[in-house]
Amino acid sequence: MNEFAHLLDRLAYEPRRNAKLRMLQDYFTRTPDPERGYALGAMTGTLSFREAKPALIRGLVEERIDPVLFRLSHNYVGDLAETTALIWPTPRDLPPSSAGEGTLRSRGGRDEVPQEGSAASGDGESLYEGRDLSSTVAPPSRDFVPTRPPLTRGPPAPTEGGGDPPVGLGHNNPPPHVPTLAEVVETLATIPKRELPRHLADWLDALDETGRWALLKLVTGNLRVGVSARLAKTAVGALGGHDADAVEEVWHGLTPPFETLFAWVEGRAERPETLNPAPFRPPMLSHPIEEEADLDKLEPEAFSAEWKWDGIRVQLVGGRDRAGVQVGKVYSRTGEDITGAFPDLAEAISFTGTLDGELLILRERRVQSFNVLQQRLNRKAVTAKLLEEFPAHVRAYDLLTLDGDDLRADPFVERRAKLEALVTRLDHARIDISPLVPFADWEALAAARADPASVGAGEDAEAIEGIMLKRRNSPYLPGRPKGPWWKWKREPHIVDAVMMYAQRGHGKRSSFYSDYTFGVWRAAPEGGDELVPVGKAYHGFTDAELAKLDRYVRNNTTKRFGPVREVAHGREAGLVLEIAFEGVQRSTRHKSGVAMRFPRVSRIRWDKPPAEADRIDVLERILARGEREVAPGATLLEKAG
């Protein structure tokens, strides 16, 4: 577990994707099964076990540490898991002369007797052997070898429990058994609730600080590691020269510790048979059309156009399990199984096939805005009321498989024809087809993009964020191939805001102030006007502009808060940034009560006095219209009331 914890620790500090990938590969290469498989499970969110509540952890600490000291420490560190990990008393804290650094510690329940001085003359080796004697957690499986058959072509010998002993470990306290991640996960999955505190305490005793931190994050369900599931899969695939999509293809039939997956990528076994009758298939993504000139290189007759809907990309997959029972799954774009959150969609999956489309909320056949959709998302409990108020629909635009046939190599137009036939046959209120947008040339399409209602989008025009272009003869290729699919978004909203704070960026930009918090004017409670922060932008400028902005920040700093600098802002002093964004939402997290979608710097207004920047009213108006307007330039179908 310590090894895994140290990997997480390094990943959390590493901003570069390729470096993270290298660390993951390094770990997967040198860590044996099943440990690495559980690690993969932890990083992809596929482990399930009983979680520990913060109160339980606090209770365990306060049995061992003066509560005042714990409170002062928690206030300072600010994170319960980290405070606990740091403050947990270990044998080093218990020199023979002192019964406690304010850290009374109960050794109750341990059956070994402290061996006063018996190992004092020994070297590191003899200390180490004490470990086997000391195991109160049975079985003593600190080495992987006894619990699993040896691998024929496996990674090198395990290091867990075999590394260097913590220096300063009291010679009268033989080191406790260090649990593996596998042991932790398997134990958590099986023990009754009342035994959780005891196990947790034993593990915390045995692990090092980083190990304790990772364990506490894991058992409290807060294991956010700076790694996406996709990246972890990429690293696993790379062990055998497979790409992440190849891993995705087999992923949904597998469960931790993924031994068949590792055996396959390492060339020791056949590709795992997917047992999932409704597996996820990686989706095909598009590239943006940045400006109309990009279109000059494309021939209109080779493309088919559809609306780009402002919803969530999903995949509906239907199949029959071995018993012949119909199974329906809803997956997110990243392959996350979100069936549980959408029972209303799942029951519409009566076909055997894989359908690609956009998840939307429809009320009285009208597509609702993304704001409305968001209220359906990320809910823990899916109540009848939620299902009724936010009915989920899928607007289908592609068909990957049907009745056992893989259609992905077929041209788009052929898949589209089969899709239309399927949707018609299904005749289900939850699933409809994404209509094609007819056009003769790019000019006509540009007009449609500017005013979707004019070409038949009707009231749904409000939920359209642009145009999708798909090459008629293109196969369905997972990932983001350049050429076959293009997205051509509508013009963004624009607001003039004043830079208020700046923060240093990461990676290449780590010495530059590249993340800017900006604000707009509003009436201050005490009279007059004040700037209120409304968003943060960190792209949209060139390297040369960045250098200039960075210099501006350094020369106009008024306060420093860690990596953040407050920049002079007021009616007289300040820099106006023209911010482009896609929409506005209500937000309780922002002081202003509003949050922007995808804000970026569109122009730097060195010329504009800050007093002339926009007021919050501009955003409030967009918000008020928000249910019906996605972007300016659209013809609004104003309705009474």
Next chain:
Amino acid sequence: MPIRASDLLTLTREGLYCPLGRFHVDPTWPVERALITHGHADHARSGHTHVLATPETLRIMAVRYGADFCQHRQEARLGEEIRVGDVTVRFAPAGHVLGSAQIAIEREGARVVVSGDYKRAPDPTCLPFEVVPCDVFITEATFGLPVFTHPDTRGEVRKLLDSVRLFPERAHIVGAYALGKAQRVMALLREEGWDRPIHLHGAMEKLTALYKEEGIPLGDTPKVVAAERKDLHGAIVICPPSSIQDLWSRKFPDPVTCFASGWMRVRARARQKGVELPMVISDHSDWPDLCRTIRDTGAGEVWVTHGQEDALVHWCGTEGIRAKPLHLLGYGDDGEAEPAPAEPGPETEAAA
């Protein structure tokens, strides 16, 4: 009348003051007579008339401030009793940096010890801390919370070497305070078998040369040549903490930002600084060592100069030891004794 602690030591605007000896200890303003515990800039300032300090500390001050950093200097040999005014003082090693000392002030059997900054952990670049029994112990509390238990430095240095192994094409830029920490990191790297050159930022050069002159082997430590930065693949480079995020460090090949400091124990602190490889290496006592040292001195009373006073004062209370915070300003400073939320500049490392 028996001697009271306040006759031996009291607090003035300039810092700790001994009325009977008519001298200050580590004053933050220029004074007539100053006794200096160690060479960090927040403790050793220039402009005093008389300075009494260990020979190493005097040499460090001369390197930092020039030979004329004071008018009269006197060397204090460790363990030697020196009469100053109406008291006797004795310097004892503090284990903090080269030349660092505690100062015991004594008269008629009453003894106060000003420990300056100190640590108990092994350090190949300075003499180990010596316990001096006393009535009143003046301690710092930079890491005065039980979350601060510094790990074995060897493990921290191995983290760096492991990273160099994993990323042999990238330069590893280690932020470390120019006096003490930098040389300790170099010595630790040598102990772990790193025999390639350790490249230095210009700000490290003079003090590192001084350490070598004092007989501490640090191996080959070339100064970084600006034009050659881009070629230093797989190199270990040591620079002041303020430089790890500078444009200076961006010219190295795909640099890995490392930082050697006790503050690195807390993840949020490391992240705030944009550190990718935190190394928990401190020249201060961690919590267990602060507690152990207070017990070891047998002091009935403890004064806490600076740092996280509340927890240490509370702990003394639970141990039946009288304790008070002095809220001494100017140490671990320039207003940055606590690096969060303000960025620690190079001077902060004096306190880390």
